[in-house]
Amino acid sequence: CMKDGAMTGSIAGLKRFTSPVKGRGLQVTRPFKVGELLFSSPAYSCVLSVKERGSCCEFCFSRKEGLARCGKCRKACYCDLKCQKGDWPMHKLECSAMTAFGENWCPSETTRLVARILAKKKMQKEPSASEKMLLIGELQSHLEDEDNEKREGTEADIAALYRFYSKHLEMPDHKDLLTLYSQVACNGFTVEDDELFQMGAAIYPDVALINHSCLPSVIVTYNGTSSEVRAVQNMKPGDEVLISYIDLLYPTEDRNKRLRESYYFTCDCNECKTKSKDNAKVKVRKRSDPFEPQVISNMVRYGRNSIREFRFKCLNSLARPSELLEMCEQSLEEMGAVFDDSNVYMLHMMYQAMGVCIYMQDADGAIRYGKKLLKPYSKLYPPYSLNVSSMYLKLGRIYMNVERRSEGVSALKKALAIMEVAHGKDHPYIKEVRREMGQK
Numbered sequence: 001c002m003k004d005g006a007m008t009g010s011i012a013g014l015k016r017f018t019s020p021v022k023g024r025g026l027q028v029t030r031p032f033k034v035g036e037l038l039f040s041s042p043a044y045s046c047v048l049s050v051k052e053r054g055s056c057c058e059f060c061f062s063r064k065e066g067l068a069r070c071g072k073c074r075k076a077c078y079c080d081l082k083c084q085k086g087d088w089p090m091h092k093l094e095c096s097a098m099t100a101f102g103e104n105w106c107p108s109e110t111t112r113l114v115a116r117i118l119a120k121k122k123m124q125k126e127p128s129a130s131e132k133m134l135l136i137g138e139l140q141s142h143l144e145d146e147d148n149e150k151r152e153g154t155e156a157d158i159a160a161l162y163r164f165y166s167k168h169l170e171m172p173d174h175k176d177l178l179t180l181y182s183q184v185a186c187n188g189f190t191v192e193d194d195e196l197f198q199m200g201a202a203i204y205p206d207v208a209l210i211n212h213s214c215l216p217s218v219i220v221t222y223n224g225t226s227s228e229v230r231a232v233q234n235m236k237p238g239d240e241v242l243i244s245y246i247d248l249l250y251p252t253e254d255r256n257k258r259l260r261e262s263y264y265f266t267c268d269c270n271e272c273k274t275k276s277k278d279n280a281k282v283k284v285r286k287r288s289d290p291f292e293p294q295v296i297s298n299m300v301r302y303g304r305n306s307i308r309e310f311r312f313k314c315l316n317s318l319a320r321p322s323e324l325l326e327m328c329e330q331s332l333e334e335m336g337a338v339f340d341d342s343n344v345y346m347l348h349m350m351y352q353a354m355g356v357c358i359y360m361q362d363a364d365g366a367i368r369y370g371k372k373l374l375k376p377y378s379k380l381y382p383p384y385s386l387n388v389s390s391m392y393l394k395l396g397r398i399y400m401n402v403e404r405r406s407e408g409v410s411a412l413k414k415a416l417a418i419m420e421v422a423h424g425k426d427h428p429y430i431k432e433v434r435r436e437m438g439q440k
Ligand SMILES: *[C@@H]1O[C@H](CO)[C@@H](O)[C@H](O)[C@H]1NC(C)=O
Pocket: 192, 196, 247, 249, 347, 348, 351, 386, 387
């Protein structure tokens, strides 16, 4: 029976709480060991990214060859008839519209997800307990905190929702739509594969209850369209369940800027209080005559600007891959005069450069950057970080591709050690990596 505070697919050992200080949250009522599954949660609603079309099934997100195309739009792809049928109530929102609008069909991923949430709400005459609580009621929204720029973005999204989806949806009034977009912005999850490649977006109401820490006690991974939450620290009864909402590579000030911009709060976890890794994260070259603080802070500003500029050019396709690579190399050279190779602003640009090399199928370039990243990544990220495992995985796979087997196997083993905790020993990704290593 579902009691107050019970959750979807409720499992023993977890409890919701509400406190005036910490807001809502989730805590454990029994011990959990590193690698243990706290719970798994099916998506309330999810959508496959447009760029994954053709490589993954739109319904179950399986990545495989030989998917069958939807006969009407020739765009959506499925494992089989069962997946196609399962997806139709959602795919029909887009199937004919994609054909009708052709090249001009361009809703954002958020808008695609919002359309599905609205359709799902309409379909469910008798919502289950957990779904009743969802939307517009229980998921947090921060409508009041949004600035003009964000609001303009949402208004553009809402215009697109009307343009591409109004045939199939009854639109709620404007205020409710704004609230729904705000809820999706702070409670939506990006579904990622084993290399942290984005596959889609989803809503997991139970996982959305979990608060943030820069020293998380759990990690979320995905199996198909379901999410799974596993302990990455030993937990004792009463401990709060905490995930990270953000990339943990960066120093305290940068992390909290990001948290305030996207989630409207400042973190007060132990790492934010002690800033114990900040010095290592902004490590400066050793010199007999140390750098002036001004020189360092100027270079930090330069590093942040380079990150922003690179992101902007990528998002808007403003540069060719070779130009992006050149941008990375230039900023690495500039920063390298002051920063150590393990400084996070250096690491960020090396990571981007590696991505461009992979895109250009330059294995040597990717290996050169990847090798430099691994050691500092392992040191600066918390233990059992998916950023670290995905880096080992990428590098291991490149080695295997260029027949450098022993280096490949060794990198893949390191990836597995983290994934066995984060993904669980039975996860399909683990079997796949073992197969690649040649041990069934
Ligand atoms: C860490 O992982 C996230 C995805 O979870 C990704 O967006 C980010 O770029 C990664 N950061 C680095 C520096 O590898």
